[in-house]
Amino acid sequence: MAYSLKVMDHYLHPRCAGSLDEPLQHIGTALVGSPLTGAVIRIQIHVDEDTQMIKAARFKTYGCGYAIATSSLLCEWLTGLSLEDALHIDAQAINYELELPPVKYVCSKLAVKAIRNAIRDYRHKHPVKMAS
Amino acid sequence: MAEKPVYLDHNATTPVDPRVLEFMLPYFTEHFGNASSRSHPYGLEAAHAVEFAREQIASLIGAEAKEIIFTSGATESVNLAMKGVFETYASKGNHIILLETEHKAVMDTAATLEKNGAAVTILKPESNGMIQPDLLEAAIRPDTILIAAMYANNETGVIQPVQAISAIARKNGVLFFTDATQAVGKIPVQVEHDGIDLMAFSAHKMYGPKGVGALYVRRKQPRVKLTAQLDGGGHERGLRSGTLNVPGIVGFGKAAEICKQEMAADTKRLAKLRDKLEHAFLQMEEVQVNGDTNHRLPHVTNITFRYIEGDGLMLGFNQKVAVSSGSACSSALTEPSHVLIAMGLTADQAKSTLRFSLGRYTKEQEIDFAIKAISDTVMKLREISPLWEMYKEGMDLDQFNWPG
Numbered sequence: 001m002a003y004s005l006k007v008m009d010h011y012l013h014p015r016c017a018g019s020l021d022e023p024l025q026h027i028g029t030a031l032v033g034s035p036l037t038g039a040v041i042r043i044q045i046h047v048d049e050d051t052q053m054i055k056a057a058r059f060k061t062y063g064c065g066y067a068i069a070t071s072s073l074l075c076e077w078l079t080g081l082s083l084e085d086a087l088h089i090d091a092q093a094i095n096y097e098l099e100l101p102p103v104k105y106v107c108s109k110l111a112v113k114a115i116r117n118a119i120r121d122y123r124h125k126h127p128v129k130m131a132s
Numbered sequence: 133m134a135e136k137p138v139y140l141d142h143n144a145t146t147p148v149d150p151r152v153l154e155f156m157l158p159y160f161t162e163h164f165g166n167a168s169s170r171s172h173p174y175g176l177e178a179a180h181a182v183e184f185a186r187e188q189i190a191s192l193i194g195a196e197a198k199e200i201i202f203t204s205g206a207t208e209s210v211n212l213a214m215k216g217v218f219e220t221y222a223s224k225g226n227h228i229i230l231l232e233t234e235h236k237a238v239m240d241t242a243a244t245l246e247k248n249g250a251a252v253t254i255l256k257p258e259s260n261g262m263i264q265p266d267l268l269e270a271a272i273r274p275d276t277i278l279i280a281a282m283y284a285n286n287e288t289g290v291i292q293p294v295q296a297i298s299a300i301a302r303k304n305g306v307l308f309f310t311d312a313t314q315a316v317g318k319i320p321v322q323v324e325h326d327g328i329d330l331m332a333f334s335a336h337k338m339y340g341p342k343g344v345g346a347l348y349v350r351r352k353q354p355r356v357k358l359t360a361q362l363d364g365g366g367h368e369r370g371l372r373s374g375t376l377n378v379p380g381i382v383g384f385g386k387a388a389e390i391c392k393q394e395m396a397a398d399t400k401r402l403a404k405l406r407d408k409l410e411h412a413f414l415q416m417e418e419v420q421v422n423g424d425t426n427h428r429l430p431h432v433t434n435i436t437f438r439y440i441e442g443d444g445l446m447l448g449f450n451q452k453v454a455v456s457s458g459s460a461c462s463s464a465l466t467e468p469s470h471v472l473i474a475m476g477l478t479a480d481q482a483k484s485t486l487r488f489s490l491g492r493y494t495k496e497q498e499i500d501f502a503i504k505a506i507s508d509t510v511m512k513l514r515e516i517s518p519l520w521e522m523y524k525e526g527m528d529l530d531q532f533n534w535p536g
Contacts, residue, residue: 008447062518067441
C-alpha cells in the first residue's frame with residue numbers, strides 16, 4: 001500500500017506525541033481502540049477553564065502508519081481550538097487532508113472518537129454551570 | 133551504505149546466483165530445443181541437459197535421478213503429491229494428516245481434498261513449533277493414507293523431527309510427504325536417511341530461477357504411485373505433462389550443485405550473522421524469538437517486538453531493510469500469521485513479529501545496518517505507544533478491558 005507524503009511526514013515527525021504534565025483536573029483524557037483491532041489511541045487535552053480553549057494536545061498511538069499520522073494531525077489541529085469547534089472535527093476532514101485510502105478510514109474514525117471522549121472526560125470533571 | 137535496501141527476505145525468494153545464470157543462458161538461444169524432440173540434435177541436446185540437471189538435483193538430496201519430477205514450482209509439486217496420492221490410494225483410505233504450521237499450498241490443497249471427500253486431521257504443534265511424534269502416532273487411523281509435514285517452516289525456520297515422523301509413517305504403512313522448500317539446499321536433506329516418500333522443493337529458494345520446482349517420488353520401498361494432475365503429452369514419466377522448462381531446469385541443476393558444494397560454509401557463516409542479529413534485538417526489553425532455537429534453519433529468525441504494531445514497525449525501515457511480517461504470501465492481507473497463532477501467540481503479538489532470512493550474499497555490515505535501523509524504529513514507536521507506557525507502569529495488558 002502506498003503511503004501519501006503527508007502520512008509519511010506525520011509518521012516520521014509526529015507532532016504533539018507524548019503526555020501532558022498538567023494537574024489532572026485541567027486535562028481531558030481518552031483511550032480508544034484495542035490491540036486486537038490493530039490500533040489504540042490515547043489523546044489528552046489541556047483546557048483553559050475560562051476560555052474553554054484547548055491549550056495543548058498530546059497523543060500516544062499503537063498502530064499502523066495511518067493511525068499514527070491521524071493522531072498526529074488531529075492533535076496539531078486541536079491546539080488553540082475551542083472545545084465546541086473541536087467537537088465538530090469530523091473524520092472526513094482527516095481523510096481528505098491525509099489522502100487516506102478507504103480501508104484506513106477506521107483510523108480517522110477512531111481518532112475522532114478519541115477527541116470526543118477526551119472532551120467528554122474534561123466536561124465530566126468540569127460540569128458546565130447552567131445559567132439561571 | 134548502498135542505495136539498495138538490505139535484503140533479509142531470502143525465505144520469500146533468492147537472487148539467481150550469477151554462476152547459475154551463466155549456465156542457463158545458452159539454453160534460451162543456441163540450445164533452445166524441446167527436450168521431447170529426441171529425433172534431432174536440438175532436442176537431444178536439451179534432453180541431455182535436463183538429464184544432467186536431474187542428476188545434479190538427485191545428488192543433492194541423495195535420490196536417484198528417476199525419482200525427480202520437474203514441475204513449475206513447489207506449489208505445483210505439493211498439489212501433485214497430495215492430490216495424486218489421494219486419487220491413487222482411494223481404495224486404501226481417505227484420511228490425511230497434516231500440521232497446523234504447513235504452508236498455504238499444503239493447507240489449501242488439503243481443504244480442496246476435504247471438499248472432494250478426504251478426511252483431514254490437522255495437528256497442533258508445541259509452542260516451540262515442533263510436532264510431538266506421539267500426537268502424530270495417535271492420529272493415525274486404519275484409513276490414513278498420507279502424512280504431510282513440512283521439513284522446515286518458512287516463517288520460523290523450525291525443523292520438524294522428520295526422522296521420527298517418517299518412522300511412524302513407515303511403521304503404519306502410511307506415505308510421508310514433506311514440503312522441503314525452505315530446507316533443500318540449506319541444510320542436509322537426504323531422502324533415504326530421512327525416510328521421505330514424496331518431497332516438494334523449488335529452485336528459486338536456492339539461488340536458482342523462479343518457475344521451476346521438483347517433486348521427489350520414491351521408486352522403491354515403497355514404490356509410490358501418483359495420479360497425474362495435468363493431461364497432455366505424458367512428459368516426466370506421465371506424471372507431469374507439459375514441455376519442459378529447459379533453461380529453468382538447467383539453472384535448477386546448477387543451483388543444486390553449488391548448494392551441495394557450499395552448504396557447510398554458507399551455513400556456518402549465516403548462523404553467525406543470524407545470531408548476531410538476534411542477540412542485538414534480544415538486548416531490548418520485551419523481545420522474543422519464536423520457535424525452537426535448537427532445531428532451526430541457520431539463516432532464519434522470527435522475532436516479536438511487543439507493544440508496537442507490525443505495519444507501523446515495518447513502515448519505519450522498509451525503504452532501508454527488506455524483511456517480512458508473517459508469511460510473504462499473505463502480506464497483502466492483515467491476517468495474523470497462522471503459524472504463530474498455532475504456536476500460541478496472540479493475534480497482536482503475531483502482528484508485531486518480523487521474519488528475517490539471510491542469504492548467500494548477506495554481509496556483516498548489512499546486518500549491522502539492519503540492527504540499527506530496526507532498533508531505532510522499535511524505540512521510537514515504543515516512545516509513542518500507549519501500550520508500552522501501560523506495560524512500563526506495571527499493568528497487565530492481557531487482562532485489560534479494552535474500550536474498543
